[in-house]
Amino acid sequence: MKTPDVMALIETTSDADLVAACLAGNRSAFEQIVERYQRLLCSLAYSGTGNIAESEDVAQETFLTAWMKLGELREPEKLRPWLCGILRFKISHARRRGGLEPVSGAAELDEAHDISSGDEPVGDAAIAAEEQAILWHALEQLPENYREPLVLYYREHRSVEHVAVELDLTEDTVKQRLSRGRKMLKEQALAFVEGALSRSTPGKVFTAAVIAALPAMAPTTAKAAGTGGVAWAAAKGAGGVAKTTLLAAILASVSGVVSTVMTLRMNLDQARTKRERRAVVRMTVSLFGSFFVFIAGLVAWVFWMGPRPEHHGWAVPLHHVMIVGFAIGWSVLIVRSMREIAELRTAERAREPAAFKDPRDRIGAKAAEYKSERTFLGVPLVHIRFAAAESGQPPVFGWIAGGDRAIGILFAWGGWAVGLFSGGAVSFGLVSFGAVSVGAIGLGAIAFGGLALGSVTMGYHAIASVSASAWSTAQSAMVAISHWVAGGKFAIGPHANDELVGQVLANPDAQRDGLIFCVVMILLTLVPTAVYARAVRRRMKLN
Structure with a gap:
């Protein structure tokens, strides 16, 4: 243990004097260099590697290389930037090589056993693997020029002056960089990062390990051994989702198909000629056929991709492109099919006028469309179209709207629908529901949203029976892909079917509440759609 006078001497002795002493073979002088700069190098190494153990390995290798090459340092007073340059080179080289090589030529560590200090044992001071993963997950989001000052600040006991120097x-x-860095971190993560970095600060044991590992020879200009880096690997596992969560996903996807079936059935009730009915059947076959072929193909693709992590680098992006591409293509197909049927209706009215002789089939008939006289802010409270759309007719629009194409400020349902709450074959809204749905909350066969539930889902949180892709949490009976937590038969992400997944996703209350919420949203969407379908049949179906 060093006395206060010796510690004061360490702080006042210049770098140039310490370097000169080291070149004369004074190992104690190099011990002072290590104590002076270990915190800086370990902090910069951690900022570059994201791993406490690896950062200390790289920092130790940097000091060993410095010991061997001190004779090459032409300006001893620039020791600190010279050490940082060696460290940054090793981090860059490690990333390229894909692994860190063990230190060679090191002396035995027996000397470390004789050193007593107030530091905690290495095992007690080490951060748990799970804690490290969460810590780095928060820090790696920051640009390096903000991350380095933040890491060093908490390892320098919150000294702005030290960090600046x-x-x-x-x-x-x-x-400024500390302020900006803190804003980038969530409040919960910031408190954790401060404590974890403080506990990870290297101390006497680190110093002893470096000094004990120095080769017996004095510094020379010999080349240091190369270092490797850390290779990326996609995690996978055989975990699954909770039964209640899976039930919610299946219910959402099946109900989306039911909604689409009802929409298409209404088209048959509205048809008046054989050509119209054949067109509706043809549209039904093409839409549902392509949809089920896609789902079957996606399942086959999932079972091929899941157990082959060596292909995930290109297979995962292709997986996402397939889903988004089909959702867009299928939506375009249904809109185009609806427009063609509307054009066919107009052509058939001119070609077979006898088929449209019923008063309810006249353009503008009361039975064909309902628009409430009451309005709010100039918008009808209710606007519903029961008959098939004619060519050139605009979508129905109201606070509550229903038809082949519907825009409802509060609620909309139809072939495609846009509204605060919306349901249909293709739907957009705050809460959307359908075969393809997009919303803050999306439920359906293919769903996109902040929270997405269905057969195939993409969003911030995603729950699916076939494929779930999420930025935060993904749960699926088959494939789950996430930037953070993924749970499924084939899970891909930083945390895939590990303990953290269980902690994040295994929440019985959340599962119960989520299932209740899902059922309520589905009922609120399906019931009005079913009532609308019945009204169409009662008004427009001919006996």
């Missing part, structure tokens, strides 16, 4: 920045610049 170590990074050759002004104090104002450090303060």
Whole structure:
């Protein structure tokens, strides 16, 4: 243990004097260099690697390389930037090589056993693997020029002055970068990062390990051994989702298909000629046929892709392109089919006028369309079209709207629908429901949203029976892909079917509440659609 006088001497002795002493073979002088700069190098190494153990390995290798090459340092007073340059080279080289090589030529660590200090044992001070993963998940979102000052700040006991000196920045610049870095971190993550970084600060044991590992020879200009890096690997596992969550996903997807069936059935009730009925059947076959072929193909693709992590680098992006591409293509197909049927209706009215002799089939008939006289802000409270659309007719529009194409400020349903709450073959809204749905909450066969539930889903949180892709959490009976937590038969992400997945996703209350919410949303959408379908049949179906 060093006395206060010796510690004061360490702080006042210049780098140039320490380097000169090292070149004369004084190992104690190099011990002072390690104690002076270990915190800086370990912090910069951690900012570059994201792993506490690897950062200390790289920092130790940097000091060993510095010991061997001190004779090459032409300007000893620039020791600190010289050490940082060696460290940054090793981090860059490690990333290219894909792994860190063990230190060679090191002396035995027996000397470390004789050193007593106030530091905790290495095992007690180490951060748990799960804690490290969460810590780095928060920090890696920051650009490096914000991450380095933040990491060093908490390892320098919150000293802006020290950070400014170590990074050759002004104090104002450090303060600005710290402020910006904190804003980028969530409040919960910030508190955790501060404590975790503080606990990970290297101390006497680190210093002893470096000094004990120095080769017996004095510094020379010999080349240091190369280092490797860390290779990326996609996690996978055999975990699954909770039964209640899976039931919610299946219910959402099946109900989406039911909604589409009702919409198409209404078209048959509205048809008046054989050509119209054949067109409706042809549209039904093409839409549902392509949809089920896609789902079957996607399932086959999932079972091929899931157990082959070596192909995930290109297979996962292609998987996402397939889903988005089909959703867009299928939506375009249904809109085009609806327009063709509307054009056919207009042509058939001119070709077979006898088929449209019933008063309810006249353009503008009361039975064919309902628009409430009451309005709010100039918009009808209710606007519903029961008859098939004619060519050139605009979508129905109201606070509550229903028809082949519907825009409802509060609620809309139809072939395609847009509204705060919407349901149909293709739907857009805050809460949307259908074969293809897009919304803050999306439910259906293919769903996109902040929260997406269905057969195939993409969003911030995604739950699916076939494929779930999410930025935060993904749950699926088959494939789950996420930037954070993924749980499924084939799970791909930083945390895939591990303990953190269980902690994040295994919440019985959330599953119960989520299932209740899903059922309520589905009923609120399906019931009005079923009532509308019945009204169409009662008004427009000919006996």
